[in-house]
Amino acid sequence: MNSIYCTVLSSGRLYQAIAFFLSLKQVENGAVIKTLCMDDAAFNLLHQMNFPHVDLVHVRELETPELLEKKEERDASEYCWTLKPMWIEWLFEQEQAESVTYLDADLFFYESPQVIFQHQPDASVLLSRGDIVIPSFDPEEVKMLQKLLGRYNSGFLHFKGDEAGRKCLSWWKEECLKECKNAPGEGKFGDQGYLDHMPKLFEKVEDIQTKGVNIGHWNYGQHSYREENGRILLEDGHPLICYHFSGFRIVSKDEMQQIHEKGREDLPFFQEAYRNVLRHVIESVEQVDPMFNGYAKVEEDDA
Template identity: 30%
Template structure:
C-alpha cells in the first residue's frame, strides 16, 4: 500500500504534540527582517529556554537559511497558510501593502498555531527583546481567552495632553504582544475579520491599523485579561507611567516590577543613543550585541543612527518636554506610510 504524503498541517501537529506544555511564541516578518526574529529568539532562549518561536515570513522572497538555528525556531512561509482562516482574503486585500499584510495576519497566525495543537500561543513583534524570566506569561493565560498589554500612557490630561489623547486615538493596548488560548479563537476570528475590513489610520472612523480593534475584545468576548505587570512591553510611550528606578543596582519599574521585555521600536533606539532613558541603556547594549551576532547591524535597518552620547542637564530637560509629543509624531509618520 502506498503511503500518503504528510502535509505541513500534520507535521506541525506532530511537533506541537511533543511540546511538554503545548505552548509557543510567534512573530511575523518580511524576509529581510530575519535578523530581528533571530535576536528575539535568542533572548527567549536565554530567559525561556524550553519554548519555541514560529516565524511567519509574509513575502515570497528567499530568506537566509544560515541564520536560522537548528532547533526551536520554525520558519513558516505564508503559502503554507493559504486557505486557512482569513489568509486568502487578507492576501487579496493587502498584497501591495507589506506592513498592512503583516499586521492583519497576527490573529490568523495565532489561530493557526492553536489549530495545530498548541494550547497557549503568544505573538510578539520582532523588535521585542527579553531581559528577564518570562515563563510566567504563559501562566497568565490560565483561565484566559486573550491576554493584552496596555500602552500605559499618561492618564492625566493636565500633565501630558498628547499622551492622554493617544490612549483614545491609538488604542489602550499595544498590538506588539497578544496571547491567546483555544478559548480565544472566536476573538481571533473577529479580529481577523475586522482587519479585513480595514487597516488604516483614520481617527474619524475610530481606526488605527490592527491595534485599535483590540479595545473591543474585553467588551465582546469573555475572559479577556489585561497583563498588569508594568515590566512588560517597556518603551518610550510608557516612560512616564512606568518609571525606571534603580533598586540595589537593578532597574525596577516604579521601584516594584523587574523589566521583563523591552520594545525596541525603530523610533526608540535613536532616543536611547542620544542618552535618554539611560537606565535602560545597558539592556539596549545587550540587544545590540545579540543583534550583531547575526552578522548585521542596526544601522542597516534604521537610517541615521547617532553615536551614543550622554546628555547634558539642559538636554534632559528639553527631552522631557519633547517626549510629550513623541507618540503623536511617531504615529503621524506611521499614518503617512499607509
C-alpha cells in the first residue's frame, strides 16, 4: 500500500522536527516523511543533513497567487495551518498515494503508528481526540476551553484517497482558505475547529480507537506511565505510541521551556529524556551548520 507520512515545519521548529524524524525511523524503519519546508533556512539545513527517509518540498512548489495573498493576510502559524490540507491534497495528486497521514513535527514516537490503521481499516478519515483532562482546572474552565478549542487535535490526521476521504479533505481545505485564525473561538481555532464537523458531514470519519496516540499537555493527566522492558506503557498496559510535545520553546541548548505546563509538577517522566534528545539534535545541527539558529522566543505561538 502506498501510504505516506507528511509534516509541515519552519526553521523555528526544526530541532523538534529532527527528533520526530529520528523517532519515527526508529519504530518504523521503512517510514518516509514528506516534509513541507516553510522557509529557506529549514529547507537548506535539512538538505545538508540529508536524512534518507525525509523527502523535502519547499513551500514555493505549492504556492499560488491565491495562497500568496493569504500569506500577506495571515501570520506564520495561520499560514502553516492554511497549507496543511492543501499539502495533503498535493501529495495525493503528486504521489498517487492511497493514504496520507499528517503528523505535527513536535510529535515523538515510541511505537509504530501502523497498528492504528490496522485497528480501523474501513475508516476513510481518522481523527485524534483532544479531550482536555487537567485535574487542577475547574470543570467549568475545562468545559469552556473544550468549546473554544474543539474536540479534536489536528496534530495527527489520517486520510484515505478514496471518495469519502478526498471529499472530506477538499471541504477542510476550502474552510481553511476562508478562515484560519490563530485565536481560540467557538467552533473555530486555526485549522482545528473544523474537525468537529467532519463526523457529522462526511461518511467513514472515525475517532482513533487505539490508545496511547497523540497524548499532550491537554490530557496527559488522565494517564499514569511506567517503563517496562524498554517500552513506555500506560496504566492499563497499552503502549504509548506517540506523545505531542506541543508548547516546547527551545530558547537555548540548556533552556527549554514548556509554556503550557508552567507550575505543574506531575509531568511525565519521559519529558527529561526528550530534552536530552533535543540537546543531541542541537549538537548535530551545530556540526553541520554552526550559523543555523532554530531557537525560539518564549512568546512565539505554535507553528
